[in-house]
Amino acid sequence: MNADFPRILTLLRKEKGISQKEAAGELGISQALLSHYEKGIRECGLDFLVRTADFYHVSCDYLLGRSPDRMGATLTVEDIPEPEQAAGKENTFRGSILPVLNKKLISNSLNVLFDLLQRANNKSLTGEVSSFLMLAVYRMFRVVYAAHPKNQDAMFTVPRRVADQYAGAMMQVHSANAQALVGGQPLDGQEPLRSSEELALTTDVINERYPMCASSLFNLVQNSEDKMTLQPK
Known part of the structure; x- marks a missing residue:
């Protein structure tokens, strides 16, 4: 078997x-x-x-582990619902607005990031960034999943005792690869970014190009850097 x-x-x-x-x-x-x-x-x-x-x-x-879908479906781009469709009633107010707010900040900021990746037109860079983000979601999903003692670890192939460390290590690899690619450094089997012209940005350009998402991105940047600052406020 x-x-x-x-x-x-x-x-x-x-x-x-x-x-x-x-x-x-x-x-x-x-x-x-x-x-x-x-x-x-x-x-x-x-x-x-x-x-x-x-x-x-x-x-x-x-x-047999050949498909992650219980019915064995092979996922295509057309099969994946848009975030708004997939959310359904999940965006309904449930007593705390914080999860909905953070979800919108992250989702809208990802819209900007993936539009930039599309403009960069570099398959290798898109793959490295996507893998990094998937691993970040994977790590936090496993943390929340493990909160209930009856949730089965058998859902995962990587044991819980090493999953976070392995995922963190791979995130570092994908981050390093992405930085190398945007720096024009060729990697084995991957093409570096040849031109960054399409990635030229100012705050005005971001506001103009992404009127629905710019505010979310700016807030995400500010919130993230507030958490990283060493100076007490």
Whole structure:
């Protein structure tokens, strides 16, 4: 089989809130055999894989770790909803406006950043910046996810004890790569930024080019630097 199957098999059972004995009964095997499958000691056959997919209402591709989508869908740009559509009722006032405010500051500032990346027209730079940002969200998601003791670590392939350090290290790598690329330094298999003309900015240009997002960006910069200052206010 593969390394993902035992982890996902265990995750689905625990998220369903049933014991190994109950799951084994539903799947038509012994508890001992299911335990071996969940520990990766033994490999299952195709019949068991299909029964498991039907029982947990997921795809075989998801069980095998070939797709992060439970139905096995391959994500395309067209499949990803716009942030406003994905938010739905999540922007509804729920007693505290702070999460909504911060979300808008970050989302609007990202709009500016990714527009600049598009103007730079450098696939390597876009990849490095995107990877850095994804890892930042990943780290904080794992922190919040771990707050509830019943949330299953099996959702992740990297163990919690090292995930934050590994992610932090990779963020440093992607940050260094991005800085090298904008500095015109070629990296193995990556093209440096050839021209920065499209990235020339002033506060007036930002306000003119991004009238809906400029204020958010300026506030994000100020808030971030307020947190970094060494001088008490």
